Amino acid sequence: MSGKLFGLGVGPGDPELLTIKALRLIKESDVIAVPGNVTQESVAYQIVKGVYPELDEKYLIPIPMPMTKDPAVLEENHNKAAQQVESFLREGKQVAFLTLGDPTVYSTYLYVHKRILEKGYEAEIVSGITSFCAVAARLNMGLVEMAEPLHVIPATYNAKNMDEVLKLPGTKVLMKTGRKMEQVRESIVNSGQKAVMIENCGMPDEKIYETAEAIPKQAGYYSLIIVKEQ
Known part of the structure; x- marks a missing residue:
């Protein structure tokens, strides 16, 4: 009998935002797949470790x-990841794949999920708290209110x-800004709109920048900007 894969959203950084369902499945699973080269260095690992x-x-x-x-x-790495997971599913193991935030939002887990389903195995997505919802709550x-639209934009690809x-x-959420931070920051300042940014939301080294002008020209990977019309 084949095993089953669960793609678990572990939230944006604060261990207390890990869902009860995700924690239960982690405890029940035979194998925990952790994104990264070294499991103990993974942010997803550290989040779960904080409560488990x-x-x-x-x-x-x-x-x-x-x-x-x-x-x-x-393509090569996604195939290798799916093959790693499949080797345990063939043995009837339950695998929990940890992923930051929610697995349905710009998650590398989805590439593994699709491949495992194509191979005929069971795979299920378990929602986690998204980074932009956690950032708004933290601030x-x-x-959005009333009829305001919400736009979630991968900024690196749209710089x-x-x-x-x-x-x-409406409200613009800029994710994955990365190396384009300076260019994105300049556009926000020139637009005259209100903007706030959090780097490493919910983590020990969290930083908050409350205006567009305060946003640094360089920031870490886990940075998210919320832009609102005046």
Whole structure:
């Protein structure tokens, strides 16, 4: 009998935002797949470890996920990740794959999920708290009200068109800004809109920047910007 894969959203950083369901499935699973080259260095691992100290007693496997846009490299690594997971499913093991935030939002887990389903195995997505919802709550503000639209934008891929993106009505959530931070920041300042940014939300080294002008020209990978019309 084949095993089953669960893609678990572990939230944005604060261990207390891990859901009861995710924690239960982690405890019940035979194998815990952790994104990264070294399991103990993974942010997802550290989040779960914060509420489940016994995590190291589980069978942990690292799943390398390189930060690249090269389609060939991505395809190769996604296939390797699926093969790793499949080897345990063939043995009838239950595998929990940890992923930051929610697995349905820009998650590398989805590439593994699709491949496992194509191979005929069972796979289920378990929602986690998204980074932008956690950021809005941390800032004590709402994301949208009444008929306001919400736009979630991968900023790295849209940096060249950011001036046009910022003309969208409602609230803009800018994720994955990365190396384009300076360019994105300049566009926000020029737009005259209100913006706030959190780096490492819910983590010990969290930083909050309350205006567009305060946003640094460089920031870490786990940075998220919320832009609102004046």
